[in-house]
Amino acid sequence: MKLFQTAQIKTIDALTAQYEPIHPYRLMERASRVFFDELLRCAPSDTSFCVVAGSGNNGGDALVIARYLLTIGRPVSVFLVNPKGKLSPDCQSAFNDLNEKFPNHIVEVVSPEQLVIEGDWLIDGLFGSGLNRPLSGIYADIVRIINESGKHIVSIDLPSGLMGEDNGSNDPQTIVKANRTFTFQFPKLSFLLPENEQYVGEVTILDIQLHGKAIAEVETGFFLTEREDAQALLRPRSRFAHKGTCGHALLIAGSRQMTGAAILSARSALRSGCGLLTVQVPSSCRQVLQISVPEAIVRTDDSEECFTTAPDCVKYNAVGVGPGLGTSDASAQALSQLLEVLGDKPLVMDADALNLLGKNPSLWNKIPKGTILTPHPKEFERISGVKSDGYVRWMKQIELSVQHQVVVVLKGAYTSVSFPDGSLHFNTTGNAGMATAGSGDVLTGIILSLLAQGYEPCHAAMLGVWLHGAAGDCALAEQSEESLVAGDLVGSLGKAFRELRIKNFELGVESFWGVIYYLTIYNLLFCDLRFTILEGF
Secondary structure, eight states: OEEOOHHHHHHHHHHHHHHTTOOHHHHHHHHHHHHHHHHHHHSOTTOOEEEEEOSSHHHHHHHHHHHHHHHTTOOEEEEEEOTTOOOOHHHHHHHHHHHHHSTTOEEEESSGGGOOOOSSEEEEESOOTTOOSOOOHHHHHHHHHHHTSOOEEEEESSOTTOOSSOOTTOOGGGSOOOSEEEEESSOOGGGGSGGGHHHHOEEEEEOOOOOHHHHHHSOOSEEEEOHHHHHHHSOOOOTTOOTTTSOEEEEEOOOTTOHHHHHHHHHHHHHTTOSEEEEEEOGGGHHHHHHHOTTSEEEEOSOSSSOOOOOOOTTOSEEEEOTTOOOOHHHHHHHHHHHHHOTTOOEEEOTHHHHHHHHOGGGGGGSOTTOEEOOOHHHHHHHHOOOOOTHHHHHHHHHHHHHHTOEEEEOSTTOEEEOTTSOEEEEOOOOGGGOSTTHHHHHHHHHHHHHHTTOOHHHHHHHHHHHHHHHHHHHHTTSOTTTOOHHHHHHHHHHHHHHHTSTTOOOSSOEEEEEETTEEEEGGGGTTSOOOEEOOO
């Protein structure tokens, strides 16, 4: 699925009005009707409402929704915050229609004291996606009143005060904290950032049937990886496959105190389909590795403590380095040597390999094109120097991919994968139970195995991330978020692969993504932020 910046969505709206054709106000009414239908589905039958509208098109949506509610006899109070006395053309049409059918029902607010919030649920239509600076003055006061109201808050498209992309300069005190956000057609990019979870609440994506041609014509570098995308990448396995044709992977991992990282990564690599796996570990780790992963070939480093010897990589199809490696000077030197002798072998770097890169920035010049880097946020800070949260971090991630022609997998609730072409792909699988030690080591093994089987780096990263999250969701069906450990992911990889190959797959957990083109993706795939796509009419 393509994702768009808010300015691009406005372009798609305009093109939809042109291509259908449909008047922009009728498009507003259509979107508001979808919102209204979902609102009735969610709200108890005796719910009373307070609608707070602004003077722009988001306010127009709110006024149309208020008219629909009043038409069916629901108790609704309507406040229009309009201190400048001017409405957008579509908001004016919505005002006229509401006022004609229900005269004198709208309270026009020019000072905060006029807003007296009553009712059970508050519909926030103050500001939508056009905002590009923090709210101030009466609008900031109105947001404070809304947040302090104690009502169940449902925001239209975006919580008022939240910007669609970068909120780094925003004022947290001037953003509505919604319990639910019903957003139109696409999740907004800011919804995918952890710092905005407190504002958006439970998110429902409403399909308002924007024109397919318009969506196709507007270019974007942001994408959401859905199940059918992962399914298209997964290759069939030949009936005549054998261990020599399924790839030989080399994993360099572990240190005296971190043998477990090597074990988890090795197990996940083998569970992900490579025919052969060699694991290089310090000699002190040899016995426990052989006992724990008997299917792996063990190669010992010259050191008992850590990685110090770069192996000859000629016979391997792909190399992974980093889990539990340690960050000694000897390991830094060995990593440098490995990058020099690697040749054209595909490479995935994780964990301490990234920490060594952060400590030794000159290694960037040795990293081959197409290498996959899999940092968590702190490791990303070390290799990029960027301490900012959110949108700025994404931009730096893209910059690193383009500058060094590498694939960067920034791990998190919506793991983002940046490609050398500058595109950014967000994952839709996984859950909060995966926030546990060793989860990243499992991902490294999956990606390494896919590389060894001949997947292109971009495809290996995207598919590996999807399978990793899907394994977490399968594991959660048998566990809880609190009890899930990294070994559960390895144990569930077989189910994740198997079910990815099944058409019309349905995971046995609570649905979140809803039905679109008869495809269901699930609530746990987006953790605490539940996105549901609902068909329009």
